[in-house]
Amino acid sequence: MQNSANQADLSAATPALPKVTRLRLHDTVVEHLRNFIVEGVLKPGTKLNERELCDTLGISRTPLREALKVLAAEGLIDISPNRGATVSRMTEAEIRETFEVMSGLEAFSGELACERITPAELAEIKALHYTMLACRAQNDLPGYYSRNREIHDRINEAARNSALRQIYISVNRRLQSLRFRSNFQTAKWDRAVQEHDEMIQALEARDGKRLAAILRQHLLEKRDAVLQLAAEAAEAGAQDD
Known part of the structure; x- marks a missing residue:
C-alpha cells in the first residue's frame, strides 16, 4: 500500500x-x-x-x-x-550522530571561509541568499532549499580545504532529504531563515568564531526538528495500528 x-x-x-x-x-x-x-x-x-x-x-x-x-x-x-x-532509511542513532558530525564540519567550514573567502564569492552567496528569501516569501520549499543548499556548499568551498571538502560532500549527501524535511513546519522554517541572515552578517564581518557557532547551532536544530518529525510519525503509526 x-x-x-x-x-x-x-x-x-x-x-x-x-x-x-x-x-x-x-x-x-x-x-x-x-x-x-x-x-x-x-x-x-x-x-x-x-x-x-x-x-x-x-x-x-x-x-x-x-x-x-x-x-x-x-x-x-x-x-x-x-x-x-x-x-535508505537512517536509524534514530544514525540521524543523531550524522547531524552532530555535520555540525562540526559546517562550523569548521565557516571559520575557514571567514579567513579565505573573496569579495566575489561573498557577493555570490549574498545573491543566493536574497533569491532564497524570495522563494520563502512564495512558499517555494524546493526553490528555497536549492538555494539554501548551495549557500552552505559555497561556504564550504570558500574554506579552501580539499580534505574537508571531500568529507563534507560525503556526509552531507546522506542528510539532504532530512535537511529538506526539517523546514516542513513554518516556525522552524522561519527560524532557519533568521539564522541565515545571521550567517551572512558574520561572513561579511569575517567573524569566524561567530559564524562557526551559528552554523553548529543551525545544524543541531535541524537534527532536533528531524528527530521530532520521526517521533511524531512513529506515534501516528502506532495509533493507526
Missing part, C-alpha cells in the same frame, strides 16, 4: 520534470533520482521500480542501473541481490 502511494507521488511529480537528454546522461539521471529522494517523492524504505523510473525519465535500464550504483555508494539507496534497490 505504501509503495502504491509512493508511486502515485512519483507520477504526480513527473509533469514538471523534463525528459533526460543524452547530454551528460549519467550525471543527469543521478541528479534527478537524488532530487526525488531529497524532496520525498521517493520516501525512505521505498522499493524502486526500475520500469517506472525508466518511463518517468525516458531512459533505458542501463543508465538507470549505473545511476543506482552511484546513489548506493553515496548511502542514499540500498541494493540487495534478492530485493533490488530501496531508498
Whole structure:
C-alpha cells in the first residue's frame, strides 16, 4: 500500500520534470533520482521500480542501473541481490550522530571561509541568499532549499580545504532529504531563515568564531526538528495500528 502511494507521488511529480537528454546522461539521471529522494517523492524504505523510473525519465535500464550504483555508494539507496534497490532509511542513532558530525564540519567550514573567502564569492552567496528569501516569501520549499543548499556548499568551498571538502560532500549527501524535511513546519522554517541572515552578517564581518557557532547551532536544530518529525510519525503509526 505504501509503495502504491509512493508511486502515485512519483507520477504526480513527473509533469514538471523534463525528459533526460543524452547530454551528460549519467550525471543527469543521478541528479534527478537524488532530487526525488531529497524532496520525498521517493520516501525512505521505498522499493524502486526500475520500469517506472525508466518511463518517468525516458531512459533505458542501463543508465538507470549505473545511476543506482552511484546513489548506493553515496548511502542514499540500498541494493540487495534478492530485493533490488530501496531508498535508505537512517536509524534514530544514525540521524543523531550524522547531524552532530555535520555540525562540526559546517562550523569548521565557516571559520575557514571567514579567513579565505573573496569579495566575489561573498557577493555570490549574498545573491543566493536574497533569491532564497524570495522563494520563502512564495512558499517555494524546493526553490528555497536549492538555494539554501548551495549557500552552505559555497561556504564550504570558500574554506579552501580539499580534505574537508571531500568529507563534507560525503556526509552531507546522506542528510539532504532530512535537511529538506526539517523546514516542513513554518516556525522552524522561519527560524532557519533568521539564522541565515545571521550567517551572512558574520561572513561579511569575517567573524569566524561567530559564524562557526551559528552554523553548529543551525545544524543541531535541524537534527532536533528531524528527530521530532520521526517521533511524531512513529506515534501516528502506532495509533493507526
